[in-house]
Amino acid sequence: MISEKVEEYAFGGLVAAIGVFTLVDATTIAARADNAVGPRAFPYAVGALLVATGLAAIIATARGKLGQAEEGEDVDADVRTDWVTVGKLVAVLVAHLVLIDIAGWPVAATVLFFGAAWTLGAVWWRALPIAVVLALVVQVVFASGLGLSLPAGIFEGVPFLDG
């Protein structure tokens, strides 16, 4: 419970901080000095809104009004947050975006799908072939069907995979 409150404060603080950044950075936008409304006015309004709502969220938290976590069909409201899983998924996404330019999209996509499915509890020997097939099928569809080519990477020059 305590950690949840800390998180609430932090998120409210982040909203307010973005607001302060908006207000400060808006002063650096070059604007002509005439009576027309320039490119600064709207940012000021948005910054003020963010600061006000961020502070209001902090006050609401202090008064015990915590935000209600969203419900969903696959969300088990009774279990504790599994931070390890969230961390692993973020890591898998980072690996994906790093690998695209190095090893090509098919490899990066295989890593993403397999990594995510495995993290979420799939059996590895079933998840791996599915990931490979899915990545290759998408690659072929893009290269041949849609005329948009995803970087083939290690498959460069291979027919059907390199568009």
Place this chain on the structure above:
Amino acid sequence: MDSITALLEGFATAAQPTYLLYALLGVTLGTAVGVLPGIGPAMTVALLLPLTYTLDPTAALIIFAGIYYGGMYGGSTTSILLNTPGESASIVTALEGNKMARAGKGAAALATAAIGSFVAGTIATVLLTLLAPTIADIAVTLGPADYVALMVVAFTTVAALLGSSPVRGLASLGLGLFIGLIGTDTLSGQQRFTLGVSTLADGIDVVVVAVGVFAVGEALYVASRLRHGPIEVIPIGGKWMNREFWSRSWKPWLRGTFIGFPIGTVPAGGADVSTFLSYAAEKKLSKKPEEFGHGAIEGVAGPEAANNAAAAGVLVPLLTLGLPTSATAAVIVAAFQSYGIQPGPLLFTNNSAMVWALIASLYIGNVMLLVLNLPLVKMWVKVLQIPRPYLYAGILLFAALGTYAVNFVVDDLIVLLIIGVAGFFMRRHGYPVAPLVVGLILGPMAEEQVRRTLQISEGSLSALVTSPFAAVAYSVLAVLLAVAVVVRVRRKKAKVLV
């Protein structure tokens, strides 16, 4: 009767085999994402945006409209057959429908939901056909100040009146407006909030933001509290339709339609509010109110009809004013813009053939959806049972793919990840994500209109409120806010008494 001729021409276009296929593709995808937890129509449309650049705009919009309507149908199947609370718009359906399914009357619940959606969807589309051209004619006369007023109304209702916490809704709106500011200012050519990063100079693509908050945010959130173990789908039991079914269903369908459509049309709530109102109305009018809470068919028929009618109603301000009042509608506006088309009063004059083909495809899509969701419902039960690790891995993969396909640069994936993590924390702490998306898309439009207004008035702020239309809009908003405050205070008092 110009619009009848135009509609017939629209049917002639939409009935061409290729467009029929696109409509079928759209409604099938829409039902699938409606059935599946974790993905919704807003995210699906956003994901498909980069892939449909090569299609002509009419085809793409027919697909998107199919996804939009299909999502509404699919959601009810899930909330009736799955043991857990469902998608926001159909939570009320889960209340009664789930009970019916457990009592062995699942077939009747599915049938009343599907047929009710069809009846409501069709009537509401007729109303849309009749109303939209007239509203567009009036809307042509609106000035920039009037648009500002309409957008302020939309911002306030989406952010502050819906959801449990107005503060968090407004904060979400503010974040969306802020993301909309990033990039090059269209009027002065100045860069704003780009931090000197060249990727940010063109602004952050709507697709990246929508996919980030909906797909990545949702997947991370669900993963953090994933329900493990087998997926319990209630077997479909009982008779599909009998005399009692029809006699108890038809009135709620019609009432639901006429509750849902107006609520969808005015920017004041969208699907959620209409289903709750319809449910309350049916409970009050029922001869057997004691059945409510234990599987009353009226409690499925009414809200499902209201839900679909509201979805069609949302298209009225969307097509005639360019004003999105839900997250999906906002993404559809972005879809129009990606083809260089601005939805609004001029749509019916400038892109008449396209818009009528789109409306005709809504009628056709509704018929397809009835077939897909009634005789073929067992197919969706299979879809519902996709093992969750693969489902969410797939969502993440296609989220990354859709984002990458926008510009084919890895930087977009970094932005996607940041926004996804933000979406995760927003869900944890009750910040609704819809206002963010609406703010992102409406924000730049609102800024432009404000600046145009003030340019014409030479800086006099009173120009924003002196136009009669704007004055009326602000007064209505003030009344709405007052009502909302009173309702909240009363609810609190009621809680104290209980």
